[in-house]
Amino acid sequence: MKQSQLFTKTRHEAPKDEVAKNAQLLIRAGYVNKEMAGVYDFLPLGLRTLNKIVGIIREEMNAIGGVELSLTALQDKKIWEATDRWDDKKVDIWFKTKLQNGTDLGLAITHEEPLTQLMKDHIRSFRDLPRAVYQFQTKFRNEVRAKSGIMRGREFLMKDLYAFSRDVAERDAFYEKAQQAYVNVFNRLGIGDKTYMTFASGGLFSKYSHEFQTLTEAGEDTIYVYEGAEKNGQGQIKIAVNKEVLNDEVLTDLGIKRADLVEKKAVEVGNIFKLGTRFSEALGLVYQDEKGKSIPVEMSSYGMGPGRLMGTIVELMADEKGLVWPEAVAPFAVHLVALFDKNGKVSEAADVLYEKLTARGIEVLYDDRDATAGEKFSDSDLIGIPLRYVISEKTLAKNGSEGDAGSVEVKNRATGKVEIRPISSL
Amino acid sequence: MKQSQLFTKTRHEAPKDEVAKNAQLLIRAGYVNKEMAGVYDFLPLGLRTLNKIVGIIREEMNAIGGVELSLTALQDKKIWEATDRWDDKKVDIWFKTKLQNGTDLGLAITHEEPLTQLMKDHIRSFRDLPRAVYQFQTKFRNEVRAKSGIMRGREFLMKDLYAFSRDVAERDAFYEKAQQAYVNVFNRLGIGDKTYMTFASGGLFSKYSHEFQTLTEAGEDTIYVYEGAEKNGQGQIKIAVNKEVLNDEVLTDLGIKRADLVEKKAVEVGNIFKLGTRFSEALGLVYQDEKGKSIPVEMSSYGMGPGRLMGTIVELMADEKGLVWPEAVAPFAVHLVALFDKNGKVSEAADVLYEKLTARGIEVLYDDRDATAGEKFSDSDLIGIPLRYVISEKTLAKNGSEGDAGSVEVKNRATGKVEIRPISSL
Numbered sequence: 001m002k003q004s005q006l007f008t009k010t011r012h013e014a015p016k017d018e019v020a021k022n023a024q025l026l027i028r029a030g031y032v033n034k035e036m037a038g039v040y041d042f043l044p045l046g047l048r049t050l051n052k053i054v055g056i057i058r059e060e061m062n063a064i065g066g067v068e069l070s071l072t073a074l075q076d077k078k079i080w081e082a083t084d085r086w087d088d089k090k091v092d093i094w095f096k097t098k099l100q101n102g103t104d105l106g107l108a109i110t111h112e113e114p115l116t117q118l119m120k121d122h123i124r125s126f127r128d129l130p131r132a133v134y135q136f137q138t139k140f141r142n143e144v145r146a147k148s149g150i151m152r153g154r155e156f157l158m159k160d161l162y163a164f165s166r167d168v169a170e171r172d173a174f175y176e177k178a179q180q181a182y183v184n185v186f187n188r189l190g191i192g193d194k195t196y197m198t199f200a201s202g203g204l205f206s207k208y209s210h211e212f213q214t215l216t217e218a219g220e221d222t223i224y225v226y227e228g229a230e231k232n233g234q235g236q237i238k239i240a241v242n243k244e245v246l247n248d249e250v251l252t253d254l255g256i257k258r259a260d261l262v263e264k265k266a267v268e269v270g271n272i273f274k275l276g277t278r279f280s281e282a283l284g285l286v287y288q289d290e291k292g293k294s295i296p297v298e299m300s301s302y303g304m305g306p307g308r309l310m311g312t313i314v315e316l317m318a319d320e321k322g323l324v325w326p327e328a329v330a331p332f333a334v335h336l337v338a339l340f341d342k343n344g345k346v347s348e349a350a351d352v353l354y355e356k357l358t359a360r361g362i363e364v365l366y367d368d369r370d371a372t373a374g375e376k377f378s379d380s381d382l383i384g385i386p387l388r389y390v391i392s393e394k395t396l397a398k399n400g401s402e403g404d405a406g407s408v409e410v411k412n413r414a415t416g417k418v419e420i421r422p423i424s425s426l
Numbered sequence: 427m428k429q430s431q432l433f434t435k436t437r438h439e440a441p442k443d444e445v446a447k448n449a450q451l452l453i454r455a456g457y458v459n460k461e462m463a464g465v466y467d468f469l470p471l472g473l474r475t476l477n478k479i480v481g482i483i484r485e486e487m488n489a490i491g492g493v494e495l496s497l498t499a500l501q502d503k504k505i506w507e508a509t510d511r512w513d514d515k516k517v518d519i520w521f522k523t524k525l526q527n528g529t530d531l532g533l534a535i536t537h538e539e540p541l542t543q544l545m546k547d548h549i550r551s552f553r554d555l556p557r558a559v560y561q562f563q564t565k566f567r568n569e570v571r572a573k574s575g576i577m578r579g580r581e582f583l584m585k586d587l588y589a590f591s592r593d594v595a596e597r598d599a600f601y602e603k604a605q606q607a608y609v610n611v612f613n614r615l616g617i618g619d620k621t622y623m624t625f626a627s628g629g630l631f632s633k634y635s636h637e638f639q640t641l642t643e644a645g646e647d648t649i650y651v652y653e654g655a656e657k658n659g660q661g662q663i664k665i666a667v668n669k670e671v672l673n674d675e676v677l678t679d680l681g682i683k684r685a686d687l688v689e690k691k692a693v694e695v696g697n698i699f700k701l702g703t704r705f706s707e708a709l710g711l712v713y714q715d716e717k718g719k720s721i722p723v724e725m726s727s728y729g730m731g732p733g734r735l736m737g738t739i740v741e742l743m744a745d746e747k748g749l750v751w752p753e754a755v756a757p758f759a760v761h762l763v764a765l766f767d768k769n770g771k772v773s774e775a776a777d778v779l780y781e782k783l784t785a786r787g788i789e790v791l792y793d794d795r796d797a798t799a800g801e802k803f804s805d806s807d808l809i810g811i812p813l814r815y816v817i818s819e820k821t822l823a824k825n826g827s828e829g830d831a832g833s834v835e836v837k838n839r840a841t842g843k844v845e846i847r848p849i850s851s852l
Contacts, residue, residue: 007493007557009548033544035498041544042496044559067433070468072461073499073564074521074581095500095523097533099580100570107523107533118459118467122435131433133470138499138564144526154525155500 003367008043010379021218022311023149025318029382038146038154048331053306054136056188057159060181066134066161071111073138077104079113083282093141107140112301115162116279123164123297125288130170134161148220151267151311161302171298178302182212182270183237189309190326191316196240198223199250212270213240218315219267228260267312275299323384324414332365335385339373339392350391353423386413429793434469436805447644448737449575451744455808464572464580474757479732480562482614483585486607492560492587497537499564503530505539509708519567533566538727541588542705549590549723551714556596560587574646577693577737587728597724604728608638608696609663615735616752617742622666624649625676638696639666644741645693654686693738701725749810750840758791761811765799765818776817779849812839
């Protein structure tokens with residue numbers, strides 16, 4: 001994409017009311033726009049980045065047998081009353097509204113209820129199980145405070161997967177597969193080394209649930225990281241314990257010592273729950289087993305927020321100059337910055353290089369604007385695309401060997417490393 | 427995808443309260459689920475179809491220079507008061523809600539206001555124009571009646587593009603490009619021959635707006651089709667007149683005779699408006715021209731509903747056996763139906779064929795279920811994938827020549843045409 005077509009302008013200052021580093025940088029770089037606290041528009045660069053994250057999560061959910069659908073935000077209160085989650089005293093983050101005829105509606109905070117209801121049409125026998133379905137869907141949550149930028153939204157995109165199983169054993173087998181899929185996502189996003197699976201409160205129906213927490217000072221949570229795991233190589237999933245469940249029983253259950261735990265700030269980037277039969281019993285989702293007996297379906301749910309992950313990546317990787325994206329999620333792979341000369345040679349060479357790279361399927365943002373080198377470089381740093389190709393009179397004059405079309409300066413945004421490479425080698 | 431993994435079951439009857447043919451069939455075939463009138467979940471087959479439509483529209487919007495973003499549903503009332511569209515007496519289809527602190531919010535019915543507000547950060551000079559930005563975003567409209575299935579939603583996906591221009595001439599040039607892009611979309615969706623550009627009321631700021639109306643008895647609108655256009659080959663855009671603006675003045679403006687107009691039922695599948703400076707003046711979106719003078723930006727907007735288009739295709743193409751999809755929007759290109767034998771040979775051959783087709787990038791729904799031929803065929807007719815490949819003991823025994831791996835029966839869903847083709851030729 002040519003930058004002259006990208007309508008967003010960078011800015012030097014974030015809005016005064018924006019306190020989160022992730023949102024400050026994303027607004028300054030033109031990735032998002034703030035409608036109100038916790039409610040952000042995704043502008044072209046931001047939408048591209050968000051979609052990259054969505055794509056990675058989708059691949060991992062498909063790999064464990066997930067099938068994608070899309071449920072609605074508008075919800076009739078009836079099914080939520082069946083599980084006692086409609087009353088504002090029970091769930092205090094509803095946005096509620098009404099049809100013209102006065103019927104109460106809510107904007108879905110999550111989707112266990114409607115999906116359980118829906119699956120009654122599609123699950124009848126043991127042959128119809130197991131099932132795993134997921135969506136990327138906008139959730140609405142009426143948070144009292146929303147000060148963490150795109151890491152805590154009142155309106156935000158969420159990937160939620162729900163698994164339906166015959167029994168606890170089948171459910172647990174899927175639960176383990178999903179844990180690994182989550183680890184895969186975090187590794188692919190480049191935050192795997194800072195992300196722990198924590199033991200969290202299981203609520204009414206299981207001893208523990210699990211969260212995935214990424215270490216960052218911007219996080220709202222406190223966790224206790226088990227440092228022994230890395231020392232003795234216990235495997236890929238690094239474990240930690242949420243503050244609220246840290247007690248002697250947990251330590252015994254996990255076979256770890258208090259002394260091996262270190263307190264850290266972290267952000268919850270995923271959570272997974274064994275729901276048991278809470279929703280299937282309340283809403284009547286049962287299947288007939290081999291003997292014709294009616295059995296409530298075992299459920300589990302798996303949440304993950306693409307926007308929150310995007311915010312977390314910003315918090316972890318950005319530097320004083322601006323955003324720094326890992327290749328897997330960057331809105332473009334290459335930022336081609338042309339420093340125009342008067343005779344039009346640079347412009348010509350940059351146009352040709354842009355066309356060639358684009359034709360080869362490389363995603364290029366091409367700064368073809370009439371702006372100073374200083375403006376272009378500082379915008380480029382702020383936008384944070386992994387590789388910057390600078391093309392100018394100076395680089396064009398540098399030929400590796402006779403007949404070459406000149407060179408470009410290649411700068412790695414993350415490491416700052418610069419090299420001169422012949423255009424023919426790109 | 428293997429049909430054993432697709433969790434949706436077809437059904438013989440639609441829900442009793444569903445009166446629209448499109449929703450009846452889509453529910454029966456497992457494409458959508460009804461949460462309430464005008465509020466439909468998109469199940470895997472439905473989501474795939476919807477995404478195909480979205481993909482086609484996106485390509486055409488990109489081709490006219492559109493840049494994609496995504497705005498939020500939650501909206502602060504302030505900017506809507508600035509254009510006098512907040513009051514329920516002025517706009518009677520709002521869903522409204524509140525933050526915990528009592529602040530009034532609305533669920534966006536459209537996005538002129540927030541986008542105009544947002545563009546104030548990005549348009550300053552004549553050099554920043556023209557711009558065209560668009561999104562696929564969920565709109566919420568509190569319709570009193572919603573009886574047309576997915577053709578009139580209270581919650582529905584909409585493509586809305588907004589163009590920002592220096593002056594009327596620049597705006598009109600884009601308006602014409604967009605008209606052609608709309609025609610391209612309808613042609614690619616297979617409804618071009620039944621879709622007319624109609625002259626509709628222009629509201630306060632222009633004499634006419636334009637709608638795109640597709641002829642169908644399921645439509646809620648009445649239009650007057652100019653039959654002369656086809657007779658005298660006046661070009662690709664077929665014109666018609668909306669009932670509410672049909673008068674002598676229009677006939678004179680268009681240079682057509684009343685006698686050439688035929689009354690038809692139709693559904694509005696797109697609408698385009700010249701907004702003038704109504705929003706830019708109310709919200710202060712101005713640019714500096716070459717002489718430094720502040721000028722309000724000329725705006726125009728371009729709406730199109732992917733779900734409504736999907737419903738329209740159903741209404742136009744479905745037959746008594748079920749859905750019939752054009753190739754461009756079908757959830758899969760091929761429905762591979764295996765009629766299993768006892769010795770497992772058919773299953774083996776079908777598995778191999780499925781893998782081969784899939785490896786070549788062909789989207790295949792593979793009916794690998796343990797079900798009768800009758801069930802499989804009636805499901806396949808209902809689901810409506812363009813090509814059905816039936817593989818059975820009988821077809822496997824049919825070899826074109828020695829050494830062939832047998833044949834499949836290929837049936838075209840739309841025409842009913844059947845042919846036997848060697849597997850090696852597929």
